[in-house]
Amino acid sequence: MTKVLNPFMDVAPAVQDALAAGKPVVALESTIITHGMPYPDNSRMAGDVEAIIIAEGAVPATIAIVDGRLKIGLSAQEREALAQVKGAMKLSRADLAFALSEGRTGGTTVAATMLAAHLAGIKVFATGGIGGVHKGAELSFDISADLEELGRTPVIVVSAGAKAILDIEKTLEVLETKGVPVVVYGADVLPAFWSRQSQIKAPLRLDTPDAIAKFQAARDAIGVVGGMLITNPIPEASEIPAEIMSGYISEAIARATKKGVTGKAVTPFLLSELLDITKGESLKANIALVENNARLAAKIAVSLVKATR
Amino acid sequence: MTKVLNPFMDVAPAVQDALAAGKPVVALESTIITHGMPYPDNSRMAGDVEAIIIAEGAVPATIAIVDGRLKIGLSAQEREALAQVKGAMKLSRADLAFALSEGRTGGTTVAATMLAAHLAGIKVFATGGIGGVHKGAELSFDISADLEELGRTPVIVVSAGAKAILDIEKTLEVLETKGVPVVVYGADVLPAFWSRQSQIKAPLRLDTPDAIAKFQAARDAIGVVGGMLITNPIPEASEIPAEIMSGYISEAIARATKKGVTGKAVTPFLLSELLDITKGESLKANIALVENNARLAAKIAVSLVKATR
Amino acid sequence: MTKVLNPFMDVAPAVQDALAAGKPVVALESTIITHGMPYPDNSRMAGDVEAIIIAEGAVPATIAIVDGRLKIGLSAQEREALAQVKGAMKLSRADLAFALSEGRTGGTTVAATMLAAHLAGIKVFATGGIGGVHKGAELSFDISADLEELGRTPVIVVSAGAKAILDIEKTLEVLETKGVPVVVYGADVLPAFWSRQSQIKAPLRLDTPDAIAKFQAARDAIGVVGGMLITNPIPEASEIPAEIMSGYISEAIARATKKGVTGKAVTPFLLSELLDITKGESLKANIALVENNARLAAKIAVSLVKATR
Ligand SMILES: [Mn+2]
Ligand SMILES: [Mn+2]
Numbered sequence: 039m040t041k042v043l044n045p046f047m048d049v050a051p052a053v054q055d056a057l058a059a060g061k062p063v064v065a066l067e068s069t070i071i072t073h074g075m076p077y078p079d080n081s082r083m084a085g086d087v088e089a090i091i092i093a094e095g096a097v098p099a100t101i102a103i104v105d106g107r108l109k110i111g112l113s114a115q116e117r118e119a120l121a122q123v124k125g126a127m128k129l130s131r132a133d134l135a136f137a138l139s140e141g142r143t144g145g146t147t148v149a150a151t152m153l154a155a156h157l158a159g160i161k162v163f164a165t166g167g168i169g170g171v172h173k174g175a176e177l178s179f180d181i182s183a184d185l186e187e188l189g190r191t192p193v194i195v196v197s198a199g200a201k202a203i204l205d206i207e208k209t210l211e212v213l214e215t216k217g218v219p220v221v222v223y224g225a226d227v228l229p230a231f232w233s234r235q236s237q238i239k240a241p242l243r244l245d246t247p248d249a250i251a252k253f254q255a256a257r258d259a260i261g262v263v264g265g266m267l268i269t270n271p272i273p274e275a276s277e278i279p280a281e282i283m284s285g286y287i288s289e290a291i292a293r294a295t296k297k298g299v300t301g302k303a304v305t306p307f308l309l310s311e312l313l314d315i316t317k318g319e320s321l322k323a324n325i326a327l328v329e330n331n332a333r334l335a336a337k338i339a340v341s342l343v344k345a346t347r
Numbered sequence: 348m349t350k351v352l353n354p355f356m357d358v359a360p361a362v363q364d365a366l367a368a369g370k371p372v373v374a375l376e377s378t379i380i381t382h383g384m385p386y387p388d389n390s391r392m393a394g395d396v397e398a399i400i401i402a403e404g405a406v407p408a409t410i411a412i413v414d415g416r417l418k419i420g421l422s423a424q425e426r427e428a429l430a431q432v433k434g435a436m437k438l439s440r441a442d443l444a445f446a447l448s449e450g451r452t453g454g455t456t457v458a459a460t461m462l463a464a465h466l467a468g469i470k471v472f473a474t475g476g477i478g479g480v481h482k483g484a485e486l487s488f489d490i491s492a493d494l495e496e497l498g499r500t501p502v503i504v505v506s507a508g509a510k511a512i513l514d515i516e517k518t519l520e521v522l523e524t525k526g527v528p529v530v531v532y533g534a535d536v537l538p539a540f541w542s543r544q545s546q547i548k549a550p551l552r553l554d555t556p557d558a559i560a561k562f563q564a565a566r567d568a569i570g571v572v573g574g575m576l577i578t579n580p581i582p583e584a585s586e587i588p589a590e591i592m593s594g595y596i597s598e599a600i601a602r603a604t605k606k607g608v609t610g611k612a613v614t615p616f617l618l619s620e621l622l623d624i625t626k627g628e629s630l631k632a633n634i635a636l637v638e639n640n641a642r643l644a645a646k647i648a649v650s651l652v653k654a655t656r
Numbered sequence: 657m658t659k660v661l662n663p664f665m666d667v668a669p670a671v672q673d674a675l676a677a678g679k680p681v682v683a684l685e686s687t688i689i690t691h692g693m694p695y696p697d698n699s700r701m702a703g704d705v706e707a708i709i710i711a712e713g714a715v716p717a718t719i720a721i722v723d724g725r726l727k728i729g730l731s732a733q734e735r736e737a738l739a740q741v742k743g744a745m746k747l748s749r750a751d752l753a754f755a756l757s758e759g760r761t762g763g764t765t766v767a768a769t770m771l772a773a774h775l776a777g778i779k780v781f782a783t784g785g786i787g788g789v790h791k792g793a794e795l796s797f798d799i800s801a802d803l804e805e806l807g808r809t810p811v812i813v814v815s816a817g818a819k820a821i822l823d824i825e826k827t828l829e830v831l832e833t834k835g836v837p838v839v840v841y842g843a844d845v846l847p848a849f850w851s852r853q854s855q856i857k858a859p860l861r862l863d864t865p866d867a868i869a870k871f872q873a874a875r876d877a878i879g880v881v882g883g884m885l886i887t888n889p890i891p892e893a894s895e896i897p898a899e900i901m902s903g904y905i906s907e908a909i910a911r912a913t914k915k916g917v918t919g920k921a922v923t924p925f926l927l928s929e930l931l932d933i934t935k936g937e938s939l940k941a942n943i944a945l946v947e948n949n950a951r952l953a954a955k956i957a958v959s960l961v962k963a964t965r
């Protein structure tokens with residue numbers, strides 16, 4: 039109960055009830071709402087994803103900072119307002135508390151959502167794709183804080199892999215160095231966000247939510263700290279094959295280089311350019327994969343509850 | 348009281364009293380004394396900095412290892428002895444305890460000072476500039492332990508930025524990856540140690556000690572571990588503009604390369620060469636910025652005490 | 657006693673008794689058995705190493721996963737079975753618990769052995785050489801999880817240095833960044849696994865097991881988390897001088913490149929090729945250095961027990 043009494047945190051009633059009763063809860067990030075998709079697609083996606091989690095028997099908790107309050111679960115009205123807000127911050131571990139003390143509004147990245155989910159007692163979190171090692175990081179040192187967070191915060195993150203605009207091979211190397219398990223759900227090859235298959239062998243493979251829950255229970259039992267990354271291939275009907283997608287990504291990166299886009303602005307810029315280059319196909323795929331991940335995350339949350347009973 | 352009873356630690360009476368009474372304390376590092384400035388400038392600077400902190404209503408605690416004792420606060424006599432000692436070690440996280448068990452004497456780097464300050468219960472620490480990613484680190488992997496320490500130890504470090512002999516852009520990237528907030532005090536552009544302005548936009552900006560204390564309180568409340576880096580631009584009267592300074596730095600690096608200086612010896616060597624190249628201007632600037640940081644650190648320590656009341 | 661009651665862990669009776677009585681115990685890894693040496697050399701080596709530890713007055717605890725059980729200490733029969741098993745996993749922090757929940761068998765790397773040793777309450781661990789930064793890591797980002805583990809898990813690891821197939825200079829830089837002490841035992845130059853001397857100066861030097869125990873006690877007293885790396889030069893009679901060995905290593909790496917070997921398979925492949933290239937000399941040296949490390953680890957474990965009394 040201490041956590042619910044956190045002076046900066048508002049836990050939505052449904053989430054609070056579920057946590058108190060030990061029922062399954064799935065956290066959701068909000069950078070995808072504030073920086074990842076245009077309005078009104080972001081709003082519709084956010085609502086649909088919550089509905090999917092509820093249909094699977096779990097409670098959704100979209101996490102965001104609104105006017106300096108850490109929201110664990112948004113009402114439909116709050117979600118809609120966030121989907122339309124201008125100038126929201128993109129918040130990671132470094133600046134999450136800054137938005138609180140300065141009364142700001144922002145979307146939470148994977149790192150910040152993990153941190154907040156853990157604070158609230160939520161063990162599973164669905165997203166589109168994690169941040170990772172940027173292409174060219176051997177010279178720029180541009181590596182997402184998401185990887186460090188996976189190395190230390192005990193939350194299961196369900197994704198479609200690292201966003202394919204990143205250097206996936208280097209991202210995997212860093213995760214291995216940091217001791218983060220990378221599990222491919224039901225396949226032998228790592229997915230690549232918009233595509234079902236990368237060229238990279240699955241580090242680990244599990245085929246059921248129960249097996250994932252069992253793995254997590256073993257991690258807890260032997261005291262291995264840190265998160266687990268589940269990579270869930272996008273549904274076949276919605277994928278853009280990797281050989282096609284890689285051309286689009288090169289084009290988007292060329293545009294970013296030309297415009298001199300750097301830092302935290304890179305990922306939102308590339309996603310927006312891909313929307314243009316693919317005439318909307320990348321957005322459709324992105325929505326399909328997020329929904330797919332929400333469904334799996336809810337099943338894992340249900341399995342975790344069963345496993346601890 | 349447990350901490351004060353640490354078998355290796357001597358806490359100076361004034362520091363002990365202040366900590367027991369919950370009064371503001373500012374930690375100070377000692378590598379700047381043993382490796383950063385020549386005698387007697389180092390001694391005078393160390394005394395002046397302590398006086399500034401006292402004038403601001405806080406208690407200074409210079410941290411060092413003397414003959415195998417971890418000193419939290421030095422008497423004027425101990426400070427003078429340290430300023431004259433020959434062959435002191437330059438101690439970081441890896442070898443701090445080595446100096447204790449082997450009965451050695453050494454100056455503490457930012458990393459070791461943070462660790463010791465935290466052990467003693469001190470929350471704010473003033474330095475000149477932190478260590479970071481060395482130029483050429485994409486090939487040498489030479490990255491200061493200060494960055495890891497900022498990622499894990501909850502101390503506010505007040506600096507004039509990373510020492511400008513480093514790769515400041517890469518240093519910022521690593522800090523972002525590790526989730527360390529980098530706050531510029533009262534400006535929109537990151538300072539560059541001897542210069543008020545780098546080419547780099549401020550990741551975060553705060554304008555008052557109270558705002559910094561409030562940010563720290565929010566971090567504590569949501570359980571974000573690790574330190575915070577405050578970068579405080581050098582006073583205008585004392586700065587060496589970045590476009591002039593960068594030529595001097597290139598010259599100093601050329602000398603280091605020529606002499607084959609590597610490892611822990613690089614930073615002290617470059618600082619000493621810059622003293623020669625700038626005919627003492629770099630040292631004057633260094634002293635001015637340290638004093639400026641001590642003043643701000645004391646104000647933050649006072650604000651932190653107010654905030655927790 | 658909680659630890660012994662871990663649902664996934666079997667602690668051998670002799671180990672359990674020693675831990676309960678506060679007697680010296682030395683952990684041993686098992687990747688050297690499953691992936692590091694051919695049968696029957698691996699089996700003979702594993703038995704000899706345990707005998708050496710017993711002769712020094714400590715209890716050996718070889719750590720491995722057998723059919724989903726975390727074994728802390730193997731019987732002679734279990735050790736022999738592990739030495740002959742086919743298809744064992746090579747387990748690090750990321751997948752140790754995966755082997756538990758999936759009922760698999762595997763050898764534990766330095767990282768996984770540290771984690772398991774710490775869980776069981778064992779403070780010293782002997783191995784051949786640690787993993788580290790791979791040659792070419794500035795482009796591949798291939799860095800062993802052993803270095804992260806040394807940065808966080810409080811176990812003393814006794815080795816003959818990093819395996820010399822790695823980039824030793826970069827490995828040292830990463831250890832310094834992570835605050836891990838690297839102690840050379842009785843010499844001023846870092847050893848290079850099969851060779852007594854590298855070109856690299858010892859970061860720290862200690863000459864007796866008691867001095868190492870004293871250093872560890874100081875680390876504990878001031879709350880420095882993480883491991884310590886002891887590097888113990890191979891006995892003179894068994895070394896292959898560095899200038900000769902480096903040619904062999906280049907040849908082995910050329911073979912790996914030609915065959916496209918990557919990831920976790922690289923180290924076992926290189927060790928196996930070196931066995932061929934050196935006509936068995938590298939294996940003899942490897943066995944000699946492991947025995948030498950076991951002896952020193954046992955002496956350190958004895959010193960640690962003395963120090964805490
Ligand atoms: Mn970045
Ligand atoms: Mn360095």
Ligand SMILES: [Mn+2]
Binds near residue numbers: 800919
């Ligand atoms: Mn690797």
